[in-house]
Amino acid sequence: MSYVFGAMMAVSLLYAAFSGNMSVMSEGLLDAAGGAVELLISISGMLIMWSGFMRIAKDSGLIGRLSRLSAPLLRRLYPDVDAESDTFRDISVNLSANLLGLGNAATPPGLDAMRRLKRQSGSDTATDSMVTFVLMNTASIQLIPTTVAALRKSYGSAQPFDILLCVWITSAAALTAGLISSKILCRREKWKQSYRSPSRRCASSDYSNA
């Protein structure tokens, strides 16, 4: 983060000095800081309201219901994880909370799931299930892109939510690409290892259901 921030400031300074834009830049700096605060205030209303409604959804048991709905799909994605285990429950709660855009509710069960998977494998190499799990958390599967919609609204969009269909298709395509490429790379890794030394087993098959 320091690098990103430092690089942006350094490049601006150098470029402005180079192109004689110094006064415009220093004015831009002051405007931007004030603008940032205004922007935060203007989007916080919508963000706070959504967090409130999503919390109602969570407390009403929607996450539990979503978890049960997603179980058949998750069983296919995590063939190594016992569907009755705590790990499986944590994974499905993480998924459901992510779908609802509840980052705060998704992270704790997600971390628990990762720690359990690690305990099962007992090695410092990621297992197939861990890779799949992290991929599902690096992809955005949020059904309602609240922050983006709030930003669009504050910049005067006529229909801040009209991007919804495009967002769903794009998220699904991205997640699919990630998961399929991971599947292919897992297979290739296993094939290579069994080819080189049949006695050495792939890290991902080093643990059984627990």
Added chain:
Amino acid sequence: MNIFDSFVEGAKEGIQTVAFIAPSMIALLTAVGTLRASGALDALAGLIRPFAERIGFPAELVPMALLRPVSGSGATALLTGIYENCGPDSFVGRCASVAAGSTETTFYAVTMYFGAAGVKKIRHTLFSALLADFTAIVFSVLTVNLLMRN
């Protein structure tokens, strides 16, 4: 269950989220504002434009696409820059919105989950995650092109 209490609890979390992102957002929005005012961002987009236009990709999207996996608030700052320059309902504005709404801060999630579990060798996770991010950028332009042309 008490829906009012639930809402208030959630709203509290919402305020915490806002408070949590505020300092870094202010820092990065300032940096991006400075970058734009200095003219460097336009220069960068100008450099990329000929290549981007050849494959029908909006050049304004490139800086945001590059920053998105590394910094969520940095990408948001660039997103607001696009809204300001082109408008949230323009073609570029919509592509950027879809791209931002379909991706996460990849490096943050990878570091957090593997770090917490104490896993050191992450195999192809980063490759697949970045491939997903790349797919999202391509699909944001494709879907907006196909479904929202007006």
